[in-house]
Amino acid sequence: MKHVNEIVLVGRLSGEPEWRALSGDDQVAVWRLIVEHRGGRSPQDSIDTIRCVTYDPAIQAGIRTWSHGDLIEVRGSLRHRFWRGPSGPRGLYEVEAATAILRLHPAPKEDTAVAT
Template identity: 75%
Template sequence: MEHVNEIVLVGRLSGEPEWRTLPGDDQVAVWRLIVEHRDARSPQDAIDTIRCVTYDAKLQTTVRTWTHGDVIEVRGALRHRFWRSPTGPRGLYEVEAAGATLLFRPPRKEKAVS
């Protein structure tokens, strides 16, 4: 049997995407999706906030157009990253996006002019 690592998420962007510069001046785009549970047992279990990243320059062009609250579909793979910090070994899970699409942009509220 073949091993498969495929993730599809649809969720709301929790804030503006962040940009980090890597050695060699490459960039990584980092964002978080809020994904609601359909059958949550409690309000605490109603959502997951999932970290997503892309190293792909073409996809980063798309990510630059997103704003807080946009509904995004992400397709990629789950990754477990490890590194050493001053306090010891660290790790995190994130979705490395191979593709992503803006599905819906909520209407923006107009700011009142004084």
């Protein structure tokens, strides 16, 4: 049987994407998706915030139009990154996007304040 590492996420963008410079002119885009799931013991237990990244300039071009609260679909692979920090070995899990598309850009909420 072949090994498979495929992730599909659909969730809300938790904030504006971040851009980090790499060597040369390359950069990485980093964003977080809030994904709801069933079975949580409390409202806080029924969501996951998942870090996503892409190094692909074609995907990054589309990400530049995203804003907080957008509904995003990401397809990619789970990665476990390791490095040595000042306090010793460190690591994190993230989804490296092969595709990332905007599914819904919510309309701005209307101002419900009453003028007096």
